[in-house]
Amino acid sequence: MTQPFLSIRGIRKSYGAVTAVKNVSMDIAEGEFMTFLGPSGSGKSTTLYILAGFQDPSGGDILLRGQSLLSTPSHKRNIGMVFQRYTLFPHLSVGENVAFPLRIRRRPQAEIAERVKAALKLVRLEGFEDRMPALMSGGQQQRVALARALVYNPPVLLMDEPLSALDKKLREEIQFEIRRIHHETGVTILYVTHDQEEALRLSDRIAVFSQGEIDQIGTGPELYSNPATRFVAGFIGDSNFLEATVVESNAGKARLSLGDGVMVEGVPLHGGSAANGKASLMLRPERLSLSRASVPSGISVTVRDITFLGNNVEVSTATPAGVDLAVRLPFGHEAILSLARGEQAWLTFDTASAHAFA
Amino acid sequence: MxxxxxxxxxxxxxxxxxxxxxxxxxxxxxxxxxxxxxxxxxxxxEPEVGLQNYEALLGSTTYLRVFLNTFMVASIVTLVSIVIGYPVAWLLAIMPERWSRIVLAIIVLSMWTNLLARTYAWMVLLQRTGVINKTLMGLGLIDTPLALVNNLVGVTIGMTYIMLPFVILPLMGVIRTIDPAILRAAALCGAGKMQCFLRVLLPLSLPGIAAGALMVFVMSLGYFVTPALLGGTSNMMLAELVAQFVQSLVDWGMGGAAALVLLVVTLVLYAVQLRYFNPARGK
Structure with missing residues (x-):
């Protein structure tokens, strides 16, 4: 049995009566890019801050190579971190900012100069040594922060929504850079974000946080194709939800009634499996099909709107009960030409791609 | 157009x-x-056309000693005020708003209390039979009362007390603008508490220190009431000298010269502060 590189074990954090983190456990492999994904207040940042040593957990432990980190103060953990806000030292030049951790560690001057140069080269800011942080753009400042966090070769790099202050185009550019730097350095990265696209783009694995707990840990495709909870299904990718009743379930597959006599079979069921229980049926917009002709097992809907989105077309529909269902069809799909607002249509889907959550 | x-x-x-x-x-x-x-x-x-007043003022060791004494007292008061005021300003900057408001109110309230009343209060506290000497003797720490008043010690204590708010307020303002995340970043970079203070917090609060120091130093240079009441005859300060020239000796020429030397020194210090420590100019 190999010992995990970084192990978070049953971390809890409460402030008086409020519990921010309930019970977070995970093992992270060396060199892995792990993202904590969740809405604000889901406990992802608190977990990261506990790793950094800025907060003490109410319970649980964190082990790095089998050694507990909790009794080590922040400045001795030898962990790198890039923050949400710009945290370069405003009174120091870019070069001195990057040199800071090495000066604290009393490295010889020649080594400092060499490593600062290499770190700035890594983030593609060679020759910026003498620039003051105030004269740099937000993206450049975060790159310098990244160089400063990596210059002392920390075993783990923490990133707390480092791109949230940047505009979309710059964000994508730096996401690409972070990926490259991860490949080049092989550093283990723990990354916090509320942006699912960013998480999918960057991560080896994603831990989805909800209300202080981890709902699911997995690769992007795993979370997308096999979400464990309704929350994960709603957070990763786009999704529609329909209220349904579980008629019977067997070996993780369920037969559901959608009302009006519509029945679907063979839908993977997650969570409780009591017969006649309420469940939510999750349907991905891109896995739905529309047809104008009546289909026996189809869901009858009314077309509300048709929106052209480039390579695909989004059709907003509504069931007779008033539930909105989005359908995404490839541009040029035959159904689009014959559809118009206010018309009746039938939705069909592959039951294996749908998920029900009790 | x-x-x-x-x-x-x-x-x-x-x-x-x-x-x-x-x-x-x-x-x-x-x-x-x-x-x-x-x-x-x-x-x-006065008394005749020429620079003889300035010559007399800057040429005499008696008057030079007054200048020297003035600068020394102002320097000591400035230094002590900053050393005592910095931790207070830091605490005020980081404590929860509702607490800092109360502490701030107490500090400002002391500024609004009559200067003479506060100075006489120190006289009572510091004199040979005052509370401080009586307590120390009662505890057996000293045998004879300490000379705390009518000398430099008295002036320094009294003036530091009066000057403290002028250091605390600008320092607090500057420290409040420092993002705590920057200190967290410093900590993760490996900096312990002392390193964080010396390498990050102190340099970043330098504009506040400079503003407070200038304020206190300049005010101390021309201070009259406290040195007059708590100081001795052997360590007269410049403002007392001016008062003596004008009131006792009715020598407006010498009084004016002394006052103008003080003004010039003040303006030079202010220019230095503007040039080197003005945060609006950047670095």
Whole structure:
């Protein structure tokens, strides 16, 4: 049995009566890019801050190579971190900012100069040594922060929504850079974000946080194709939800009634499996099909709107009960030409791609 | 065309601003600039035309000692105020708002209390039979009362107490603008508490220290009440000297010269602060 590189074990954090983190456990492999994904207040940042040593957990432990980190103060953990806000030292030049951790560690001057140069080269800011942080753009400042966090070769790099202050185009550019730097350095990265696209783009694995707990840990495709909870299904990718009743379930597959006599079979069921229980049926917009002709097992809907989105077309529909269902069809799909607002249509889907959550 | 219109609008605005400033400018002109000029005139005209007042002032060891004493007291008071005031300002900057408001109110309230009352209170506390000496003797820590008043010690204590708010307030303002995340970043970079303070917090609060120090130093240079009441005859300060020239000796020439030397020193210090420590100029 190999010992995990970084192990978070049953971390809890409460402030008086409020519990921010309930019970977070995970093992992270060396060199892995792990993202904590969740809405604000889901406990992802608190977990990261506990790793950094800025907060003490109410319970649980964190082990790095089998050694507990909790009794080590922040400045001795030898962990790198890039923050949400710009945290370069405003009174120091870019070069001195990057040199800071090495000066604290009393490295010889020649080594400092060499490593600062290499770190700035890594983030593609060679020759910026003498620039003051105030004269740099937000993206450049975060790159310098990244160089400063990596210059002392920390075993783990923490990133707390480092791109949230940047505009979309710059964000994508730096996401690409972070990926490259991860490949080049092989550093283990723990990354916090509320942006699912960013998480999918960057991560080896994603831990989805909800209300202080981890709902699911997995690769992007795993979370997308096999979400464990309704929350994960709603957070990763786009999704529609329909209220349904579980008629019977067997070996993780369920037969559901959608009302009006519509029945679907063979839908993977997650969570409780009591017969006649309420469940939510999750349907991905891109896995739905529309047809104008009546289909026996189809869901009858009314077309509300048709929106052209480039390579695909989004059709907003509504069931007779008033539930909105989005359908995404490839541009040029035959159904689009014959559809118009206010018309009746039938939705069909592959039951294996749908998920029900009790 | 549109440029002309814009310039015109700006001009109108500037003129109206000047209008608002006019009463204050007139006040300063009549009650500060004119008297200063008159004093300057008298210092070079009385008792006869020439610079003999300045020669006498800067050539005599007695008067030089007063200058020296003034600078020494001002320096000590400035230093002690900053050393004592910095931790207070830091605490005020990081403590929860509702607590800092109460502490701030106490500090400001002390500034609003009558200066004479506060200085006499220190006299009572510091004198040979005062509370401090009695307590120390009662505890058996000293046998004979310490000389805490009518000397430099008394002046330093009394003036530091009065000057503290002038250090705390600007320092607190500057420290509040420092993002705590920057200190967290420093900690993760490996900096312990002392390193964080010396390498990050202190350099970043330098503009506040400079502003507070200048304020205290300049105010201390010209301070009269506290040195007069708590100081001894052997360590007279410049303001006392001016008062002596004008009130006791009725020598407006010498008094004016002493006052102007003080003013020039103050202006030079202010220029240095503006040049090197003005946060608006950047670095």
């Amino acid at each position: 549109s440029d002309t219109v814009a310039t015109g609008a700006v001009k109108t605005k500037r003129e109206s601003t000047l209008g608002y400033l006019l009463p204050a400018l007139l006040l300063i002109a009549f009650f500060f600039i004119v008297p200063v000029l008159m004093l300057l005139m008298r210092s070079v005209l």
